[in-house]
Amino acid sequence: MSTIILQEALNYLDIFREYVVDNDIPTAIRGNANYLAALGLSTYTEILGGLYCGDLRGKEKDLNRHYKPFIKEFFHPDYMEVDRDLRKDHLDGKK
Numbered sequence: 001m002s003t004i005i006l007q008e009a010l011n012y013l014d015i016f017r018e019y020v021v022d023n024d025i026p027t028a029i030r031g032n033a034n035y036l037a038a039l040g041l042s043t044y045t046e047i048l049g050g051l052y053c054g055d056l057r058g059k060e061k062d063l064n065r066h067y068k069p070f071i072k073e074f075f076h077p078d079y080m081e082v083d084r085d086l087r088k089d090h091l092d093g094k095k
Contacts, residue, residue, distance in 0.1 A: 004054050012051060020044055045070060 004012075020040070028037035049070030050057075071079055 004051065009051055016044070016047070048074075 024040055025037055028040060046067045049066030052070045053066050055066065
C-alpha cells in the first residue's frame with residue numbers, strides 16, 4: 001500500500017470540498033434526488049475512509065478497512081448503534 005503525504009491529502013480535500021460539498025450534494029437536494037444524495041454521501045464516506053486510512057486505490061472491498069473506521073472516528077456514535085440494530089433485525093443487506 002502506498003502512503004499518502006499530507007500535502008496530497010490536503011489537496012484532495014480541497015478538490016473534494018469544491019465538487020462535493022459546494023456542488024454535488026446541494027444540487028441533488030435541490031433536485032429532490034434524495035436517494036442520489038444518500039448514495040453520494042455513502043460513496044463519499046467510503047472515499048474519505050480511504051483517505052483517512054491512507055489508501056485511495058479503491059481496490060479494498062472490505063468495508064471494515066475504510067468505511068467503518070471513518071464512521072467510528074468522525075460520526076456521532078448513534079450511527080454505529082443504527083448499524084447494530086439493523087444487523088440484529090437482519091436488515092443489514094445480507095441474505
